[in-house]
Amino acid sequence: MASFGSYVAPVLVATATATIVALLAERHFAHGRxxxxxxxxxxxxxxxxxxxxxxALTKNPSSAIDPAIVDLAPGLRADQIPTTPERALSLVPFGEIGDLLSNSVSASVPLSQIGGNAVLFLPLTLALTARLRLPVARGVLVGIASVVLIEVLQFALGLGRVSSVDDVIVATPGIVLGAVLGRLLGRQRNSSSGPTRIRT
Structure with a gap:
């Protein structure tokens, strides 16, 4: 999953919402442009x-030993310092989600992680579906393919992140919503840019 701090998920949700609002406003006020x-x-x-x-595609800081931890605990051996392996794969559906829900100290952790991943691909799917005027099904396929590509790159590049099937599951609702909204915007564009019919 992509790493979200306690503040990143709300910012991402706000960004996605602002993107949708801006596009809808532009569709309403910018006819013919x-x-x-x-x-x-x-x-x-x-x-x-x-x-x-x-x-999602930057190095996970927890995959390396933090010198600050060593300074705070000089008697701690390197193999006792918790790190995330460079490559990790999770192919069990809902396995990582279950671990996150059951092992998190605070409810804000799974909320930010799951919520952030759920809307991460919404703006991209919306924009691509509307820009390319894709049907909803194709927009969804493009969004899901994007998630799968990110997971493959995370594993291939050894970024210290978990490549998980749960990422695809969690991202799918946001992808579907983005494709539906993008299709609606594309239809509105077609209707507003079409030839004007003169009644006789």
């Missing part, structure tokens, strides 16, 4: 892709 519509969608796609890279 195709370049503005495309600019909003391209910006949303680039911004969400950057967020995904930062949260």
């Amino acid at each position: 195709g370049w503005l519509h495309r600019g909003f969608l391209d910006g949303a796609a680039i911004g969400s892709a950057a967020a995904i890279y930062f949260l």
Whole structure:
């Protein structure tokens, strides 16, 4: 899963909400301005892709020994310092989610982790579906393929993150919502940019 601090998930939710609101507002007020519509969608796609890279494709700090821990506990051997392996794979559905719910000290931890991963791919799926005018099913497939690609890269690059089937499960509701909203925006664009019929 992508690593979310206690503050990152609310920021991500706010970003996704702001993206949807901005796109809806642009669709309503910018009739006939195709370049503005495309600019909003391209910006949303680039911004969400950057967020995904930062949260899911950067090195996990806990995969290496933190010198600060060694300084605080000089008598601690290196093999006694908890670290995350560079490559970890979880193929049991809901296994990682169950561990997160049962072993977390605070309820905010699973909330931020699961909630953050649930909306992580929503803006990207929304933007790509609307920009490419994809059907909902294709938008969902693009979103799920994006999650699978991220998990493969996490494992291949040895980023110290767990490549988990639960990431696909958790991200799917947000992907579906993004594809539906993106399809609605695409339809509105088609109807607003179509030829004007003159009644005779």
